[in-house]
Amino acid sequence: MFLTVTANAALDRLIFIPRFELATTMRTDRVIDAVGGKGFDVSVALRCLGQDTTAVGLIAGSIGQTLARIVEGYGIQTDLVWVEGETRTAHVIIETEQHRHSHIITGGYTVTPKQLQNLLDCYALHLEEAEWVAASGSLAPGVPVDFYATVTRMAHARGVPTLIDTSGIPLVQALSAQPEIVKMNGQELNSTFALEAASDGNLQEKTREVYHSHNLKSLVITRGGRGILAFTPEGDFQVNGPRLAAINAAGAGDAVSACLIWRLSQGDGWREALRWAAAAGASTVLTERTAECEWPVVQDLYPQIHIEKIG
Secondary structure, rough: EEEEEOOOOOEEEEEEOOOOOOOOOOOEHHHHEEOOOOOHHHHHHHHHHHOOOEEEEEHHHHOOOOHHHHHHHHHEEEEEEEOEEEEEHHHHHHHHEEEEEEEEEEEEEEEEEEHHHHHHHHHHHHHHHOOOEEEOOOOOOOOOOOOHHHHHHHHOOOOOOOOEOOHHHHHHHHHOOOOEEEEEEEEHHHHOOOOOOOHHHHHHHHHHHHHOOOOOEEEEEOOHHOOOOEEEEEEEEEOOOOOOOOOOOOOOOHHHHHHHHHHHHOOOOOOHHHHHHHHHHHOOOOOOOOOOOOOOHHHHHHHOOOEEEEO
16 A cells, blocks of 8 residues: 655646636636645556555645545545645646646645644554555645654654655755655756756756765656656666647646656666656646546556666
């Protein structure tokens, strides 16, 4: 079983329009509610890959009730801590002609110390059966910045490896606990480690410096159409896939996380695990709902993934 942790849940409301036009009325013929919150998204992708997963997280309000129904509809086991307030809604504006998406996020809740302890207690209970932990996303107000460090240390105490996908101070705090995989997107990498001036020409070297200076076990950076940059115990890799006309790219990075921990748990080396993960991420952009992928499509895309050892 793969255990995911979500400390700031969201409902993705997907709004499809041909293109965004400033200062005008736009109409849509399609609005879809989908799972949001990065940990929950990892669980969605894992279920699409046929894997058992349990999702623990913080949730609130009527939007939270809708989100819980959608999550559980995938066959995901949940252990949710309900808090006061309202779960966020991420309005995802999907421009079908431009093949791009934007987020407008509303709502949110604040977590009390007791509720936080309840979450950690739920998490500890499910660690007994977990093969991997994926803890992902931003932290709700009231959740301390060392949350992911705590999650990682608790997992390690039970012999469970962790993937942490976050940014900023919570990510920096987590590094002291030495998660097996640090996963970020390119924008998060730049903002967390002040790499804004890094160009494509020197990004690999700058990222390698981050990897070595923080003594990371592995560092995986998803960069959308520019592929995946990975620094691992088996070497450094650039992974590229086919150019696809995206329907909804939201959650593609979470599918990468999901497939990566699954394939590593099966004994794949990093090269093969990264190829499968890139295929899963690519498959996700071809579906309407956040983080959904289809295993037959992943298999079709796998031969089109090119991986190169760098450095």
